Structures are given as C-alpha cells and as structure tokens.
Amino acid sequence: MTAEILCIGTELLLGNITNGNARWIAEQLAALGIPHHRQTVVGDNRERLIAAVREAAGRCRLLITTGGLGPTPDDLTTEAIAAAFGAPLVEHPEVWSDIQAKITARGRAVAPSNRRQAQLPLGAAVLPNPAGTAPGMVWTPPAGAGIQPGFTVLTFPGVPSELELMWQVTAVAWLRDSTLAAGVFASRMLRFWGVAESSLAEQVADLLAGENPTVAPYAGAGQVKLRITARAGTAAAAAALLVPVEAELRRRTGSLCFGSDDDSLASVVLQLLRQRGQTLAVAESCTGGGLGAALAAVPGASDVFLGGVIAYANAVKQELLAVPLAALEADGAVSDSVATAMAEGVRRRTGATWALAVTGVAGPGGGSGDKPVGLVHIALAGPAGCSSEGVRFGSSRGRSWIQLLTVGEALNRLRLAL
C-alpha cells in the first residue's frame, strides 16, 4: 500500500521552475510513514494526464496530485481525473458560494471560468483550501480492471503556500486515519570529509545491507554522507533503532565523520572554537574569500570568526600580511613558506587564536610542471606554532571544485587539530 506523487504543469517540463512541491510532499509522507515509490511530472495536456492517472491507479493505493486546479483553460486536473475513470462532474453549490465569496472579498470580479472550480467527479469529497479559491478533492473512483483496490486520489493546488497550508489543515488528519501509514520513520544523516564514497561504503558494507534501519551513502560537494533511516510503531521507537547503528558507524569511521544532519564543516569548527573561547582568522589567495564566506554563512559566526585578508595579489600578501619578498621570490606564491607566512601574518594582525591560510593554483591557467593546477598549500597557525602542507586536488573538476575542496580541506585540518 504505497503512495505516488503526480505533479502537473508545463512550466515544470520547460524547466521554468524547480519541483519543490514534490520534495515537500515526499518529506511529509516520510514523516507520516507512508511509503512512496514514484514521482511523475506531466504537462497541461489532457491525454497524457489521463494516461498518467490510469497508470498510477494500477500501481499504488494513494495518488497525490499538485497543480492544474485553477480556472484557466490549461487547468485540466479535475476534469481529466474524472475522465480517466469515466465519472461525470458534479457541481458542489457550497463550493461555488465559497469561491464567489473569496473572490469578492479580494475586490475582484467573479469570472464564469471560476465556476469550473466548483465541479468534482461524482462521489468525490471536497478537500477544503483555506488559502486559495480552488479546493482539492478526496476521491475513490469506482472499482475496475487495472485499478488497485481502494485506490484514492487527493488533489492539491500547485501554489506551494496553498498546498502546504491545505496539507496541514485538511489532509494530515485524513492521511493519519487512512491506514496507509506503515509505522513512523526517523532518520539521521552522518557527514564525512576526506574519504571517497566507495571506500567509505566498503568500510560499512555490512550495514548498507541492513533492512531496518537502512543505511545509504551519498556523495556531493566534496563530502560523503550516510543516511540512517529506521521505521517503527512510534517516533520514539524509530529514533531508538537509529542509536546503535549510528554508534557503530561512528566507531568504525572515527574522525572521518565530522557531524550530522544540518552540520557543515564550518559550523562544526566554529562550535569547537566557541566551546574553547577561541577565535579564528583566515588569509586566502586562491579561494578569494570563499573560506571566510563559508564561515560567515553560519549564523552567529561573529563571536568566533574575526575576519582576515584576501591576499590575491602578491603585493597584498606583502603589504597586509608581511609575507617576505624573499619567500615569494625563492619559493613562489604557491609554497609552504608563503602559506606559513600568510597564516602567521594574519594571526598576528588580528590577534586570533588560530589562523588558516590557503594559496594554490585554481586554474584553468597558471599551472606549471612542479606546480600543476589543483595544487594548494594549506597552513594552520595556532598557539603551538604553524604547519603547512601541499595538497593536490587535480584539475579534472575545474576551478570551482578546487576552490570548494580547498575550503573544506582547510576547515577539516583545523577540526582535526581541535
């Protein structure tokens, strides 16, 4: 007994908007413990909409649609769903009164086309829309060949704010009572830095095969994530199932795991420094401010992050960070000696407890034999002195990836030092 989501709108097929409704509903279904195995998008086309509804009726118990409930000729959802099961449309006088009252209250004129919105297939119940004019419906079409027993459609408008309010006010209670929910889900996302998805997956291969909780790996933006998802009769029981699996994953992966759920490397580093009453400054060449921006993206960063210097040009490295000309001339800007001088310089100038400095070849130009594109030197200066190291990120993923990986790697080095 599973659910599907069908989103209707040509604007989705043209790429004009992102399908945020599907994500929002998916999250709600997961929280309600209603399994959901497919999402479909079709345009404002009667024939293709009817086909998609018929197909879903043969696969799932609950179909949730969004979009196509408005008054214009390209709003086809209600009529096409009725036609998919050969049902006539019936006007609901109380809905028509409600629509007229809402339009009038907004100082607008009622158009004849609004009357279409008061029609529902024979036997459908109104799913009230507290925000907009168009109501949705709850409808179990007559049984028939190729229709799952008890197949039911819930329709929602495509405007996200109306959909979300309607869901919470009128649909959640129905869904909870529908016996579709097979328990309640709880999930936890663990976040990793400095390990490839494939090698992490091999370390935890036996846990990836688990059924409840399930563990699934994801890669993206330089980090790897493992999502643990458990199902049980209550939220507390589901959460309890997560605990031993999370503990085992953390035991095996040690310091590779930098946080969970909404943590970022920057938020974790800031929190560690906050607990110690310490501060941080940065000196950036190849990232041009990206390291500082990652820290400033975290609300409340200002009690720990002091700022720093964007030393993109060598003259700025000398003038604002007192990097010795000799180091620049002898070793070049991309070197441990310059990274060290940058970190120590910004630490001295700002009085921060810790300082991170990065200097590298972000490409696509500027690489050479011994200093290829993707080579970055990262220095960390702290109370016990300064260390610097060259890291090679390779050139295949391009400039923005090298900058992104440099920011993550620098923050991770400070995290491990703390």
Add this chain to the structure above:
Amino acid sequence: MTAEILCIGTELLLGNITNGNARWIAEQLAALGIPHHRQTVVGDNRERLIAAVREAAGRCRLLITTGGLGPTPDDLTTEAIAAAFGAPLVEHPEVWSDIQAKITARGRAVAPSNRRQAQLPLGAAVLPNPAGTAPGMVWTPPAGAGIQPGFTVLTFPGVPSELELMWQVTAVAWLRDSTLAAGVFASRMLRFWGVAESSLAEQVADLLAGENPTVAPYAGAGQVKLRITARAGTAAAAAALLVPVEAELRRRTGSLCFGSDDDSLASVVLQLLRQRGQTLAVAESCTGGGLGAALAAVPGASDVFLGGVIAYANAVKQELLAVPLAALEADGAVSDSVATAMAEGVRRRTGATWALAVTGVAGPGGGSGDKPVGLVHIALAGPAGCSSEGVRFGSSRGRSWIQLLTVGEALNRLRLAL
C-alpha cells in the same frame, strides 16, 4: 519523437533533496528544441527501476537518466537498464584505466567496487565524464515489442556539477546531431539585476507572447533572466532571428541588463576594469568573503582583483582598514561612515583603482529598530571619491539570501559606475 527524464535516487523519494537535475535538464532540452513530456523519479530499487525504464521505452524516443552510477551497491542504474532489455554487461578496459587514473590522481585508493563503473550493456557507447569517475552511456537497446523504434538511453551521474559538465562537454553535440530536435534552435539568455521578474515581464509583455522567437522569463538567485529562443532551418537563420528581439529587449531595459549567456555580474565588472587597465579591492563585513569569492570564481580574475580585507570583527576594521573608533562608536558598524572608511581604507592599503565595501546585518540575530536584519551599507571608492548608501533587503528570505543580494548589489553599483 519526444524525450523523458528519469531521476533515480531514494533521497528524492524521502524528500532529502530537491530535484534540481530534472529542472536543469528540462531547461536544456527546451533550449535544444527537444520536446519532453514526462519526468519520473524512482528510488534505488532494481525492480521498480526496470519497470520505469521499460515503460519509458514504450512511450519515448530518448530517455535521459540521472543518478545511480556510483560504485556502491545501491547504484543500480546501468545494471538495471541492461536487465530491462536482457543485455549482458561488458567491461570497457579503457574506462577502467581512466577510473583508476582519476582515483589515483586524487591520492585515493582504488576500491574493487569501482570496477563496476567500467561495465556497460553490450553495444553501449561510453559518454565520458570529464569531472567524476563514473562515465555515462549512450545505448540503443535491441529492437523489440513494446520498445519505440530507435529508443535510446543516455545516463548521467546525479551530482549536479558532474551532470552539467558532462552534458555540455559530451552530450550536447550528440543531441544536436540526433535528429530529435525539430529544426535548429538558437538561444540567448539576457541577464538583469535590480528589477523584479513581474515588472520586467510587464515591460516586455508583447514580446513574451511571440512564437518565434519565444521569450521566457526566469527568476533566481537575485537576478532575472530572459531567454530568447528561435527556430529555423539552419543555425545561422535561427541566430539571425534572435538579433532584432535582443536589440528591442536591450533598448527597453537599458542598464538593467548586465550581460548575456555565461556572464555573471563579477565577470562583467572584471572585464570592464580589464579594458580600462584598472584594479579592484574589497572590504567585507557581513558577507565574510563572499564578494571576493564571487570575483575569484571568474577564471583570470587575478589581473584585476587584488584582494582585500574580511573585516568581520570591529577590531579588524580598525587594525587592518584604519576605520576610526569614533565612527564605530558614533554610527555603529552598519553605517555609511564605516562603509566609507572601509572602502577608503582598503583602497589605500592595496593601491587599487576601485574599492567596494559592505557592512550589514545578515541575521537572523543582531537586528534592531533602526538597523533591522537585511540592512546593508555599500560603499564604492574610486578615483573621484567615495559614495555609500544603505540598502534594505528585508529579512524574510534569510541570511544566505541577504549575503547573496549584497554581493550582487555591490558588484552592480560598480558596474553602473563604470
């Protein structure tokens, strides 16, 4: 002869991520003139993935998949597509060599599971992945019942940056040659800053109703875009159709239009400065480095962008930028006097022709009655002196939006000054 998009990933069904890939591909297909009538999402489940592929094969000519190309056990796409048409998997030695080389270049160990990524169905061609380890494929399965003649699958990874690079580098040429496109399309994206989508749309309403070229508005990340798309028998004829419409749009919108196609505000500003042989420095408080990072994101920025100071803490504003304590005490850090002192300070310290400074309340905390969350002061110092102004971005969209809009607004002010 239409296309469909099939996105594979349990994280989409759980609502963990928004399906931005479907939107991105939809936009690309629209620009290429390839009609596309359905999008489907399924989880990492072999049986349901096979069913979705078979169904699509009966409906469309081109199926584009995203996700499930990684090395872990829940990456099932290639194997399930092969199974859907009863084809065996064949290892491609050159792909396996390439995967090993890429992993080794990143200083990581090759795992046995990576070898799965070198297997494709018999008869499939490799669709190279310039960024990641996993290649995609182009495959026309053997003809059969329930399969549209010429049905072809293109597979892409789920990581957006890899997908987008692969699409542009290896797929676009194939798609243009595929005869799926109905005619030849040419398109041009005009980019705007400082105008709302609705008001821009009203200014050009008559052109939005055009059929060839079409003009479609898009909003996102603080800027508004108009895409002009023309269709004709040849590329030259299609491009010629764009010219008068672009000229008319530029005439009506004047300086609101900052660039086209791959331009960013940062790239346009850097180019204007480069033409004048001038340089730029930044002093950032509330953006924490985001303004510098936007400039450093542009390849070749280093001949114009010198760097600057991230003056997050007031002590750094004083120490590195010589902002007078009196200004900080009398007017507060978020003020025209401090923004001006920051801009003049960084211009003096770096010797840049121009300097931009931003200081504001990014929130969610730190707002007050006369300095609410979303208030940002932006100063521009140049050869003719310094001007500063307070801008209110509001608080409703949150911290990251305020930072993003601050970066754009600052760059746009310099653009207009130039």
